[in-house]
Amino acid sequence: MTEPAIVLGANQYGKAEVRVVKLTRDTARHEIDDLNVTSQLRGDFTAAHLAGENAHVVPTDTQKNTIFAFARDGIGALEAFLLRLADHFTGSFEWVSGGRWEAERFDWERIRTGSAEHDHGFVRSGREVRTALVVADGDERHVLGGLRGLTVLKSTDSGFVGYPKDRYTTLPETTDRILATEVTARWRYGVGRADVDYDRTYSSVRGVLLEAFADGYSPGLQATLFEMGSRVLEHHSEIAEIRFSMPNKHHFLVDLSPFGLDNPNEVFFAADRPYGLIEAAVVREGDATPAAAWDGVAGFC
Amino acid sequence: MTEPAIVLGANQYGKAEVRVVKLTRDTARHEIDDLNVTSQLRGDFTAAHLAGENAHVVPTDTQKNTIFAFARDGIGALEAFLLRLADHFTGSFEWVSGGRWEAERFDWERIRTGSAEHDHGFVRSGREVRTALVVADGDERHVLGGLRGLTVLKSTDSGFVGYPKDRYTTLPETTDRILATEVTARWRYGVGRADVDYDRTYSSVRGVLLEAFADGYSPGLQATLFEMGSRVLEHHSEIAEIRFSMPNKHHFLVDLSPFGLDNPNEVFFAADRPYGLIEAAVVREGDATPAAAWDGVAGFC
Amino acid sequence: MTEPAIVLGANQYGKAEVRVVKLTRDTARHEIDDLNVTSQLRGDFTAAHLAGENAHVVPTDTQKNTIFAFARDGIGALEAFLLRLADHFTGSFEWVSGGRWEAERFDWERIRTGSAEHDHGFVRSGREVRTALVVADGDERHVLGGLRGLTVLKSTDSGFVGYPKDRYTTLPETTDRILATEVTARWRYGVGRADVDYDRTYSSVRGVLLEAFADGYSPGLQATLFEMGSRVLEHHSEIAEIRFSMPNKHHFLVDLSPFGLDNPNEVFFAADRPYGLIEAAVVREGDATPAAAWDGVAGFC
């Protein structure tokens, strides 16, 4: 029997982590866009892999140059910037049938001097990082907004009871614990929603996530995750789906009794590893999740 | 028209990065297994998400305990250890229909004192990290070996020419450059290959990857990647597929002419970001890649 | 000639990076203190080093326990918490003649729900990290406040001209560039200033640093550093000295002319490495900087 041939499977390539800072200096009051952009192309690159023929290989250096050149015209919403890149690359090279374009955006605040905001002095906010992802698959465009590094904690109104016990279970039940997580989320915009105000939606989603996390009693991080996701879908008809990766950042109550002290849920040890890891998608019933939209996404979301 | 209901989509949860160190002390010559293990369950967890009912939620703490308890019986091959965990969880809880179990292994060498290897003194090798991943999907088991952090460089016999030029291209062609990358790879074992010696295969694959990288002239990182992958498949019939994520770690020739010096490919600046990123699967023709095997894998591989 | 004996030199030991989270739950409106504390003892530990006799070695585990126990009584100002630890250890063990106690504090903001601040829901601010250091040297106490990770940028009003040129100089002069740095600073409180409101001073110093960075034209990062430091000393008589470690985070103007585009200081590449590194102390004339205060400080400040 002949062995089957060895062939090229799925593939993509490009330039990762292009750190672009774009100033807008039209007036004395400057604006700043601080981005980390990754561009990856998909299409017919078989000859490059099998024969070392690079006639189809748009250099990653060219992809980087294009990102800088496109920034000259302004960034606008992160998602819109990536859509322009997607259209350029798929429109300029016939063998490029798709790709993925990803960006992070770092947030800056104006420095205040006295009661005034400074025109051109900024301090990095350190808040969560906004993310965006555009996947092009032929003529289709999947647009995903997102964030990472949104670290939240509730100091009460959280518990965990009613779970199955087996030979390996030692965890005691509790109805009052610290619940803390660092939210990574991506939400997929419905196809054909060209009218979306991505910046406004981002700001709204962030607020909804924070409120849903803080509100009410949490019987478990899974329930909190679903509450966060479903509220986002309720408020935003333009969003078809949202996915989360949420570590359970454990805070262990310290036993102070050897020192003659009580500890009424006041002193905790914040552990690094291991951590719980809760991941889920919240979707609209009947919605066909396009596999391409999530293909190549780092981790679960 | 009624809005469609908001429902739970794909989900998984567990305990991540359990740092287990297992000593074998049967004789004076100790052995050490140093692991970082992640366990995630899939199945019917709808009630936990929608109603906060945890009757199905095997605690992540229990998953951690189980990992430690199973380590008591010895680790063996990384992949085999994960298979035992997979069988335990899917076999013990009827609503657990699958999951993913992942591990990293850190390599230690014996300290040498004079001409002898020490019995219980070790130094961490710092070599690449070996990885393993088992995905259970009902009765199916997908087993993936892998590595990350294998950083390689060739100081000549590498070039990049013949690529398309457009308005944004400034990269000059070259037939002599440094080629450097940090290999992340995962290879999928064919289903039903229970007889595999995972440790021996790991060692062999590592050697094949290094040889294929070093050998011959590289016309581009894509061609080198495919050569590495195809050689692995040629040597290892038990492997169905191999995937790579390989950054092109750029080394830029420094222009020393302002200082009256030539630079015949000797002095380079090693850049951090941006970097090229080349990702591809090398497969056997006709092989049906099981989506579940790669679902939830961080990045491309 | 006899070789001189080999003896123990300077030494210290303790527990590093104790991650304490202290809640205050006296009312429904909770407070959170999120700290990373390091305790190190100095004194007579010769027998432990030379003879393996541990009679003087207060275990690092005990130091950790003490930090948790002291947290039970509340944290208060970071500096005051460290002073209590210093007094405890030097007062409890006669052979402990001094030591250093260091802390970082992570800042949380209350989640807003509608127009209200939540009672027990928090989001990590991500702002700079506040630091504190207490060095005990016999009866002396050196108290240092500080911060790290205060990343600032001015998009104009910065230049660099008039520097010496030699054979290796290729940098062009400029009177309009981006100036960006990530401020690490430590300020030493004058000895015997027991009445200091450390929290209020921290907040004020932060504001002064931001204003001084943003104000006016910067002829170089050295001049900006000195302006920042001297303003702090002018506003705060309780501070004897301030030290800075400030990387010059380079933003390089991208040459867009190959693409037929101009670039009037709008599109920049933000580089990782190398970076400039400017470090200096700003002091009061005649002040004798106590070496002990800075001994063992990581880097310049």
Place this chain on the structure above:
Amino acid sequence: MTEPAIVLGANQYGKAEVRVVKLTRDTARHEIDDLNVTSQLRGDFTAAHLAGENAHVVPTDTQKNTIFAFARDGIGALEAFLLRLADHFTGSFEWVSGGRWEAERFDWERIRTGSAEHDHGFVRSGREVRTALVVADGDERHVLGGLRGLTVLKSTDSGFVGYPKDRYTTLPETTDRILATEVTARWRYGVGRADVDYDRTYSSVRGVLLEAFADGYSPGLQATLFEMGSRVLEHHSEIAEIRFSMPNKHHFLVDLSPFGLDNPNEVFFAADRPYGLIEAAVVREGDATPAAAWDGVAGFC
């Protein structure tokens, strides 16, 4: 009473983390030097700080260029390369009275193909990083070799007993535990030892450190540290002093008894934080440690 003037204190500046890769291609068998170099100048820089006059400010960009240009002539021993930089900067600019030059060196091994070592294919070893530091103070040169990231572990022959117990002590005594640390060390060469073979000494010191760590019973990390240091001084008369910063990387025995299992020192949890931190200098009696040599050293060593 007049306030004392605000003046400039200690200061230094330069370019940090210049990533130089130097190939030697004289024959078909290439050599590679992979370095991370930092250059900082000290001297009269008052006008730059107080008046924004940069006539003395040798640009950090020029310092970077000089590093690349000097690499053209070959690196040689790390310490010798830094001494050449020190002599250049202090000799070229009369107001530069000293400075500090620091480097890290990353180790590469040749890829083996069959039984042969490859001529120009390399794999990064991942071993500890070699470090070097030269401090120039007028005509004096302090030369320090070193390493970081040498992670070692002994699986028995280590205990901790006989320590003082107080109210906050809960640690049980043990005569069999895992001892693990990640060694950072710097050793200072005696002044005027121009004949030192730095590369050979590095290799020898590394071997001595490993042997001293592994040999015999450790009654505590302090005793082990001193044994390591004193052996280095015994074997190397050219070394005047050695300093260590050694975290005690805790491995906690897991209690498996709830699962009906014993645990005879076989299964451990490797903790991240907190960790013990043991720091000390081992010196020759009567040797006057020059403060300048350690000034500005990150941490204790």
